[in-house]
Amino acid sequence: MASQLKRLGLNKSFGGFVTKWEHFSAVLGLTAKFSIFMPAGASNDARVHCLYFLSGLTCNEDNFIQKAGATREANAQHLAIVCPDTSPRGAGVPTEDDNWDFGTGAGFYVDATTDGWKKNYKMYSYVTKELPALIEENFPVTNRKSVFGHSMGGHGALSLYLKNPGLYQSASAFSPICNPTNCPWGKKALSGYLGNDEADWKEWDSSQLVSGFTGQRNEILIDQGAEDGFLKDGQLLPEAFAEACQASKHPLTLRMQEGYDHSYFFISSFVDDHIKHHSSFLNAQ
Numbered sequence: 001m002a003s004q005l006k007r008l009g010l011n012k013s014f015g016g017f018v019t020k021w022e023h024f025s026a027v028l029g030l031t032a033k034f035s036i037f038m039p040a041g042a043s044n045d046a047r048v049h050c051l052y053f054l055s056g057l058t059c060n061e062d063n064f065i066q067k068a069g070a071t072r073e074a075n076a077q078h079l080a081i082v083c084p085d086t087s088p089r090g091a092g093v094p095t096e097d098d099n100w101d102f103g104t105g106a107g108f109y110v111d112a113t114t115d116g117w118k119k120n121y122k123m124y125s126y127v128t129k130e131l132p133a134l135i136e137e138n139f140p141v142t143n144r145k146s147v148f149g150h151s152m153g154g155h156g157a158l159s160l161y162l163k164n165p166g167l168y169q170s171a172s173a174f175s176p177i178c179n180p181t182n183c184p185w186g187k188k189a190l191s192g193y194l195g196n197d198e199a200d201w202k203e204w205d206s207s208q209l210v211s212g213f214t215g216q217r218n219e220i221l222i223d224q225g226a227e228d229g230f231l232k233d234g235q236l237l238p239e240a241f242a243e244a245c246q247a248s249k250h251p252l253t254l255r256m257q258e259g260y261d262h263s264y265f266f267i268s269s270f271v272d273d274h275i276k277h278h279s280s281f282l283n284a285q
């Protein structure tokens with residue numbers, strides 16, 4: 001194991017292992033943490049494909065791996081799961097801890113360009129470039145990967161997949177922020193990280209990116225709780241993404257799940273379906 005990684009935790013789960021790590025991120029300019037699940041039997045002679053899970057507002061590298069109950073099915077499908085943090089920590093921007101939906105815990109998986117934020121808030125480059133390189137160098141994984149996420153992380157999963165044709169085999173999301181240029185969370189984050197020119201926001205909005213996607217149009221799976229308060233508040237806008245997919249002929253399964261909310265009770269109820277969805281693409285060859 002390369003010396004740039006410091007192990008912070010180790011737990012056995014369904015035959016595999018969850019470990020937690022700290023490293024210095026050159027992209028973020030700060031120490032960063034991530035969790036990773038490695039299924040039983042993974043080794044340098046038996047490398048496994050990798051799922052990246054992007055968490056939502058207020059989360060860190062622990063929420064999904066501890067609360068979603070994903071390790072049983074990941075072990076069964078012989079898939080690793082990597083869970084990065086949701087923002088840089090301790091960047092020292094004066095207002096970064098003032099809001100739960102902007103700044104710390106709310107990096108939105110973009111590369112910031114505005115003064116104050118642009119030095120450290122580079123979660124897009126961290127998740128798409130630096131972290132996979134680190135994982136592929138230090139763990140028994142292939143470079144074949146897929147991405148999924150929740151809420152802000154659902155926006156991250158869809159936008160990273162659509163912005164990087166061929167990088168990910170598949171994408172899925174739980175209650176994603178589908179159209180950030182048109183909802184309060186998204187407008188706040190995109191104006192704060194990118195500035196007030198709305199033309200600059202479009203390249204981070206999945207509902208606008210889907211028409212220009214040049215990769216293989218593999219089916220996207222979205223689960224959305226019908227009783228989700230953030231859906232009712234107009235933060236998620238799944239109908240905008242469904243319309244964009246229909247116009248672009250991008251295959252989409254959008255499941256409205258009766259009675260479910262925005263929580264990890266909802267995520268854990270359907271997480272096995274998402275892991276099987278990704279396995280059908282990742283393990284197809």
Ligand SMILES: N[C@@H](CCC(=O)N[C@@H](CSC=O)C(=O)NCC(=O)O)C(=O)O
Nearest residue numbers: 056057058059063150151152153263264
């Ligand atoms: N009161 C909540 C509000 C924040 C919240 O609901 N965060 C969600 C993601 S919302 C969109 O990105 C979440 O995943 N929370 C963590 C959890 O473990 O449930 C709060 O302060 O958590």
